[in-house]
């Protein structure tokens with residue numbers, strides 16, 4: 116399944132582009148959200164609950180619920196459900212609450 | 220309905236709850252705490268939850284030092300089911316001029332005189348940068364630091380006192396506003412609630428924070444108290460990275476990381492803040508705090524804000540609390556804490572109970588009496604945000 120209409124963002128699906136998820140190369144469309152591209156590629160666990168470390172998936176899709184906080188290009192706590200995908204993006208599952216001091 | 224109790228405490232903030240708890244420990248009398256909304260609905264639940272010994276007046280140093288010791292023991296002392304969120308990560312107070320640094324030096328000396336175990340020390344710029352490498356040190360000439368200062372969760376601490384108070388027999392009624400205080404000559408004899416109930420009592424404690432002056436008027440006392448709005452903001456949680464709470468009195472800025480990992484940020488702007496019973500936060504604050512925070516720590520420019528809110532300082536002319544008896548027999552005050560009262564509640568709760576029971580309080584608080592204003596004996600505390 117692919118999100119083609121977003122509840123709060125208007126986007127034009129552009130060309131097919133490559134990005135990585137946990138080091139694995141995936142493809143998505145320019146302009147769609149990172150979460151849409153991950154979902155379409157079968158990725159279901161985006162984050163983890165802070166206390167019990169249970170997997171958390173695509174939920175509110177509007178940047179509110181904090182279920183999809185991920186590390187994108189080294190920046191922690193990115194809400195991938197409202198962040199547009201860009202060519203070559205490095206998307207990673209985030210460990211813990213987001214490490215502001217990480218430099219990679 | 221008419222009822223009779225031995226003492227009524229007005230206000231379910233940390234002060235009211237701490238007094239109730241101490242008083243119930245001393246006597247088996249019937250104690251009633253009345254709160255117009257819910258516990259910690261006032262300044263307590265809206266505060267920055269900072270605790271520190273680094274004050275500049277003797278009375279505040281004594282009260283703060285005793286209170287921090289009590290906070291350290293609170294869970295055991297009150298037999299509470301969990302830690303009250305105590306985090307002693309230290310307070311780093313930045314100095315931007317030699318005169319500010321000199322004042323910190325004098326404060327540190329005073330703190331050592333009062334408490335031989337006090338650990339406040341002055342740091343040079345290199346030491347500051349080692350402690351918090353991400354801090355912008357432009358213009359900083361030094362700092363005052365105490366590793367035992369820190370943070371306590373205001374909701375948990377208030378709940379700990381309230382729970383222990385109930386266990387000791389105190390009745391706490393929320394959603395109950397005191398609308399009048401009854402006098403018999405020059406002494407109190409009861410209170411009236413918004414439901415029209417009359418509760419007879421020989422003792423009334425006004426711990427209503429910024430709303431306390433309204434209650435003062437009910438017994439003909441004009442309290443030198445005015446509300447001043449202050450605002451805070453909390454960020455998303457981050458992995459722990461920031462050591463101490465950072466304060467710049469020069470910028471009126473303060474920020475820290477709570478045990479949950481969120482940053483709490485505040486900026487004080489006493490000149491422009493609204494002086495009314497207004498607990499609504501403003502969008503201007505968001506911009507102001509963001510500018511100040513990213514100035515002090517540019518690294519944080521991408522963090523997300525969770526929410527912001529406002530609360531009221533109960534200001535007095537010298538920014539110090541008002542404690543103890545009044546000209547009206549049985550009418551006691553514990554308010555006017557001017558933005559630093561959360562951290563002093565453990566000591567003041569005990570002191571108020573001692574005063575009400577006619578005992579000598581374990582710290583002499585006569586300098587905080589209401590009469591000081593008439594006598595002109597103000598004791599300004601220079602170190603408030």
Ligand SMILES: Cc1cc2nc3c(=O)[nH]c(=O)nc-3n(C[C@H](O)[C@H](O)[C@H](O)COP(=O)(O)OP(=O)(O)OC[C@H]3O[C@@H](n4cnc5c(N)ncnc54)[C@H](O)[C@@H]3O)c2cc1C
Nearest residue numbers: 230232234255261262263266267269397428530560561562
């Ligand atoms: C933004 C902000 C940041 C702060 N930061 C700090 C800090 O870092 N460290 C620190 O030590 N202090 C801080 N303070 C100050 C601290 O919050 C207060 O000094 C302290 O919480 C006062 O507690 P209290 O119990 O006296 O008053 P409050 O918590 O205000 O409680 C008074 C209660 O009385 C109730 N009430 C009022 N009128 C009536 C009535 N007629 N009948 C029944 N109930 C009534 C109110 O609803 C309220 O719950 C801060 C304050 C603010 C606003």
